[in-house]
Amino acid sequence: MLIAAAVLFLLLRLLPGDPANALVSVGADADQIEAARRQVGSDLPIAAQFVRYLGQLGRFDLGASFVSGVPVLEEIGRRLTLTLPLTALAFLSAVLLALPLGILAAVKRDRWYGGLISIVSQFGVAVPVFWIGILLVTAFAVKLRLFPSSGFPPSGWRDPLTALHQLALPILTIALVMSASLIRYVRSATLDVIGSDYLRTARALGAGYGEALVRHGIRNGAVPVISILGIELASTLLGAVVVERVFSLPGLGSMLLSGIEQRDYPSVQGVLFVSTLLVLLVGFAADLTQRLVDPRLRGPSGARS
């Protein structure tokens, strides 16, 4: 975590451009610039800035936005109420879609539909998120007029049905893109299981194909898939930037984007810090789940890669 904070800090600070520039107008004289620099603390040496930054992090103080003056943490909290459910629902749909399809593609790889699933998922990983989004908007919002093309109701989740209706297309967009790569992993994990000796032994001992796969396959196949799930979930969280732009949703991603456009360093830093935290949490959860599933991983220490 400390390393992550340091990398973030360095990344943002070593790049050209002074954060104080956001505070002053174009024609500011040297005195005004100096005052602005004092206000944001960029006149201090870099080490002192880092200590100050760490101290603030320790108190969960992410500073206030240069642009609006609203505390960054408060703004992030508000936006997370959109981004977290969006990510979670999309993730859930992707898993529900990818698990059966991936297993089917592996088990029935000699049939036409097994091959078709593989080919479609191959296409899916090559398609940028925003194009899927635009196509879905064209199909469902413009042609069929089933779902709205963008926005989120100001009433938020107090009116859950409206909110879900608004989020249907964004969720579908993320779920489609995510499940395409998931299907590939599930398929290859299932193929490994199918080709394994223990499955053949189970079959030889009289277990039916389906029974053998369920009793021995799931636990073994799950381990690599869980780690991929963790990575996918993390990148969806961070990758929400694009989807939120496609559907003009006021989430964490659009906060990051507008922060970057307006050089609002506290906002950018805050969003990145919180998302790093979430990503690490997800990774930790994936690790824990893997240990639950596979007792061999519960050893005293993990192997060094």
Added chain:
Amino acid sequence: MTDAAPALAPPASRRLTPAFLVGAALVGLHVAVGLLTLVWTPYDPAAMTGGRLAPPSLLHWAGTDRLGRDLFTEIMIGARIALAVGSGAVAIAAAIGVTVGLLAAFASRAVDDVLAATLDILIAFPTLLLAMLIVAAGDGANLGTAILAIGIAASAIVARLTRILARRVLAMDYITAARVSGTSWLGIVRIHVLPNIWPTLIVNFALQFGLAVIAEASLSYLGLGAPPPNASWGRLLQEAQATVYTAPFGAIAPGIALVSLVIGLNLFADGLRDVADPTRRRR
């Protein structure tokens, strides 16, 4: 000379899969179109050649944009830009990534640990996000910053792969033999490490190329890529989305161009992997 050499030059007829040929054909088509735009385009890309937002027709194969410019011309130029960004970004990622990866592999345990942890964290961020930050820090968006940003962001992945591959080679007995016989570490890199890890790296570069094309389109879509008049596919798609209610066809053609290039690159990479590493033939 090396173990890898025979694997790189297989009897072509047996190893080249149809998928590889399709991939190579798709990539080749894009390269040809990209080069063609340097000398000829169907229309002047800046000229208003037809009605605004006209649907596809014989005169305008992909229709026209909101200023009446020929979309097919712009898509052809987009191929050139995508290829330029892809090759530039991969070149940067290769230069930084391979260097850092090799240094980490040769460095002391402590330095290696720090480098590895830093790389892991950088990789946890999607390429696009890192590239966004780098673009944002530069002086406004242009083609150069986009290439640089995507290249730097991708270099972490290349560096990690290089480090792992190089460490595997360095653990071999013949490296110990080379060291004992007095070969310098640069000599070891040149004679033993690079030839052995090269095939795997090339495959990864092809995949990174595809990712770079997507990243560039996404940056342009977000308004952080090459500014007009560079007809990036991402910007074409963003403009098409703005007019989706009046001209829904505009989003189709640039997307197909983009996806066909990326799929071509992925198939090409898969084919290369089969050639470079016969043990990983696809099932």
